[in-house]
Amino acid sequence: MTPFQYQRASDAAEALTLADAGRCRFIGGGTNLVDLMRQNIEAPAALVDVSRMPASIEEEGNGGLVIGAAVRNSTLAAHPVVRARYPMLSRALLAGASAQIRNMATVGGNLLQRTRCSYFYDAAGSNCNKRQPGAGCDALEGFSRNHAILGASEHCIATHPSDMSVALAALDATVHLSGADGTRHVPLVDFHQLPGATPDIETMLRPGELITAVSIAPSAAAAHSRYRKVRDRSSYAFALFSIAAGLDVADGRIRDVRIAFGGVAAKPWRAHRAEDALRCEAPTRDNFLRAAEAELAAANPTEANAFKVELARRTMAAVLGELAGARS
Structure with missing residues (x-):
């Protein structure tokens, strides 16, 4: 491991003062960054520890939440408002890792974890x-069973590993950022980048910029939602395919639907085509399958991961079917 300097910040202002736009990195729980440093994949000259920043989960007037970037994954998963109004988020966090890792990992760090491509x-x-x-x-041309089928390029077919981010994408979450030029707010669906010709550029985060919070708004679909993760073993494995889905049905028609996929792209994949195909339609298995096919029409799998297309199709229909059945 390359030698580095270490400093600890008590709040965002101090963190930004300690950091610079060079080879300094912010570190929360360190559950991914430290591994990358040990493997000599990342070699920051300095670390600014932001894990001691205020870690709050605050309710907004509209019933939404503002979640501090330093909030631990275990704390967020267990929060009563999250469990009641955003069950897909709680379930995604619980599916993401062991209890020990959830107790260390932070919301901001979870968003920034890098691919687990071998x-x-x-x-x-x-x-x-x-x-x-x-x-x-x-x-x-190698072993690509776990790799992307959507949004990949000739330069990279890696997938994003976060479960939490998939749920946040479905919830229309917003990422709050602070940097030398002030603050800005970025929709989570735009925060992570597809590889294109520059797969090394993974997010919209600017040099020296810090994630300070994530906000989500309530909705009937969010309150009636699930997260399902399909993997090779039942615990501590990354997704072959995952889905965060919420469904709001009124008078036999789908009033609102939220769908995001994990394990299939370099970013959490918001299934806009599938959602558009389902709004105002009856919540039937045939409609769920047709919507999945509309979303997956753009899939470009390798020979080794072509099974993911049918896996995604069937899993999406099954999860939405369960939500529709529980609602009726």
């Missing part, structure tokens, strides 16, 4: 454009 982690023996721009992508 070629990305193999700094000594594999080519990876995400790790070293221009090096090539060994996953394209």
Whole structure:
């Protein structure tokens, strides 16, 4: 591990003062960044610890929530308002990792965790454009069972590993950022970037900028929602496919629907085509399957992960069917 400086900040203002736009990184729980440093994939010259920043979960006047970036994943998953109004978010957090990791990991760090692609982690023996721009992508012709089927490019087919981010994408969450130029608010669906020709640029975060909070608004679909994760083993594994879905049905028709996929793209994949196909329609299995097919029409799988297309289709129909059945 490369030697580095370490400083601790008590609030966002102090963190931004301690940081600079060079090789300084913010660190929360460190459950991903420390591993990357040990593997010599990341080598920041300095770390600013933001895990001691105020960690609050505040209700807004409209019933929404503002979640501090330093809130631990375990705290957020157990919060009574989250469990009641945003069950997909609580379930996604509980599906994401072991209890020990949830007790350490923060909301801000969860958003910024990097891919678990084995070629990305193999700094000594594999080519990876995400790790070293221009090096090539060994996953394209390699073992790609866990890789992307949507939004990938000839430069990268890695997937984003966060479960929490999938639920937040479905909930229309907003990411609050602070930096030298002030504050700004970015929709979570725009915060993470698809690879294109620059897979090393993973988010809209600017150098020296800090995630301070995430906000979500209530909705009938959010309150009646689920998260399902399909994986090779029942615990502590990353998703082959996951779905965060919420459904609001009135008078036999779908009034609102929220759907996001995980395990299939370099970012949480908001299924806008599927949602558009379902609004004002009857909540039937045939309609759910047709909507899934509309979303997955753009899929471009490898031979090794082509099974994900049918897996996503069936899982989406099953989860929405359960929500519709529970509502009736």
